[in-house]
Amino acid sequence: MNGSSSDRATLSRRVVLQGIATIAVAGVAGLRFDLTGAFAAANDAYPEDAFRQKSEADAIKALYGKTAEASDKVRLDAPEIAENGAVVPVSVSSSLPDVTSIAILVPANPNTLAAAYRILPGTTAMVANRLKMAKTGNVIAVVEAGGKLYSAAKEVKVTIGGCGG
Amino acid sequence: MASSIRVRATSRGDTTEVQALVQHPMDSGFVKNARGELIPPHFIQRLAIEHDGKPVFVADWGPAVSKDPYLKFAFKGGKAGDELKVSWTDNKGATDQLTTKIQ
Structure with missing residues (x-):
């Protein structure tokens, strides 16, 4: 190790x-x-249980076993309006030291947790990906740094949902 | 068969930026097909990236990640010519991997 x-x-x-x-x-x-x-x-195992949770609080608890506090040191970039909910570009970065994990949640989806990233030593506290959003709602970024959880939220208006026809 | 993974890793200064694109349906299990039947969930659960055999990034994904997932991240260290290995496993146990060189 x-x-x-x-x-x-x-x-x-x-x-x-x-x-x-x-x-x-x-x-x-x-x-x-x-x-x-x-x-x-x-x-190290895939956090199956966390991905099944329906609420933001339950998903964060299942993934990390603690709760997050809002922080302006978590930067969440997502569009104001997503014309296609099937492909919403979301990126998260943080200026906090000792970041060990970044998770992205979409509470309006059937299952809240969308992605969880392990930030290993030497890896920059930044990740960009593309997510599906069923309808208009918040995107929440959770950053684990120094053993504590910090979060940021942003509302994305979805004009065409990404979870079905 | 061509690999499902496309990676571009570029070293600049002491940082290597990695962009990966994977071809995968990422079916959520909530979408119906033309006959009105639910398409069963089929999505990548884990994607891992190693630099010269050492893990640098692990992504755990749920079905809310878009079809043909895109990922961008960066890590310190890594220089042109170093090996970067990208591998994924989906919920049906399928896997794929690709080893590329940092540019």
Whole structure:
């Protein structure tokens, strides 16, 4: 594992917050590091459960196990008006240090979570992609930085929906 | 068969910018075909990118990612000639991968 000690600490916090309360209670640094490896592998799996959630809060909780606060350091670029909801260009970037993950949510869609990106050490805190939007609504960007979650939202008006005829 | 993946990776200064385009239907499972039957979900779940064997980016996608997904990101390090490997897996277990060189 080539992550720095702060990466490890971040990962540990994340694991703890995912419900391993016993580790927090024990609070033994060595024990936490030993477990980090095992849970890092579990963390690596496709977050199937998070992608099934219907609400923004549930999806963020399933993905990260915590809640996000609004931040002007999360930059979300999306069009004001999307003529075609099947292809809405969305990009997210952040000036926050130690960004480890970026997620994009569309609460108006049948399933809220659209995409989740792992930002590995050395990778820039920026991602651009194209998403489907069923109807007019918010696009929400969530950035995990230093173990905390920050978010930004923008409304996109959709004139033709992207989830069906 | 031609690869489903097209990648352009350009090194500028100490940063490499990667743009990837994948051919995939990304069926959400909510759309009906001409006969009114639901088209079952068929979408890429994970796309991973490695630079010289070291992971630099992992994308986890749901069916809300547009058909023929496009992705842009950047990472520090990487120079012209380095190998970049892009691979994906979809919800039916299909996979594809492409190794290219940074320009």
